[in-house]
Amino acid sequence: MNMTVLKVGFLAGLIALLSGCGTMKAANNLEEGAWGTFNEIWDRWVESEGDIGYAVVWHREAAEGVELQDILDALDNVAMNTPGLMDVGQLPLSRELNGRGIESDIIHVVSYCNPETARKMIDFSPAMGAFLPCRITIVEHDGGLHLYTMNMDMMIKMGKKMPPELKELTMAVREAMWQMMEKGATGDVF
Secondary structure (H helix, E strand, O other): OOHHHHHHHHHHHHHHHHHHHOHHHHHOOEOOOHHHHHHHHHHHHHHOOOOHHHHOEEEEEOOOOOOHHHHHHHHHHHHHOOOOOEEEEEEOHHHHHHHOOOOOOOEEEEEEEOHHHHHHHHHHOHHHHHHOOEEEEEEEEOOEEEEEEEOHHHHHHOOEOOOHHHHHHHHHHHHHHHHHHHHHHHOOOO
16 A cells, blocks of 8 residues: 555544544644654654654764764864854763773764753743753764764644744754754764
């Protein structure tokens, strides 16, 4: 059966089933582009045979020859050139594991935050605090380094409509995280 037909049928059935319990009201409160983002996540979930982590992240594979420090330098450069965004912590997990005698390829987590935007986001939805700070995880697997971060389009578009000021601030962080992924994968510090 055609996957698009299956997806449309599933969505129609789901909407019909849930329309009496507030689902339609919630759906009408979503940002523009929510359904396109939903479809992207759905497709990635199906492609990965149900790996929800794969479905809800942005992923970039580092170019050949790009090393961990190149990625970290590129990430820091984007953060330094984004007003209000700062590195709020790093977790060199593989170094810690290796220090404990547990052999590990590279796993390095870097966290970024714009404190003012974070405050406004938590005022808008306290539960969004669970997604703070923004993180990029660098993982060595399949013969190379890979960068992963939350698909911020999911958070922005699939959530309830934000006040214009908050959406503008959130989009600035989203753009910075996107640039970090792009520049980190190439080691580009310019």
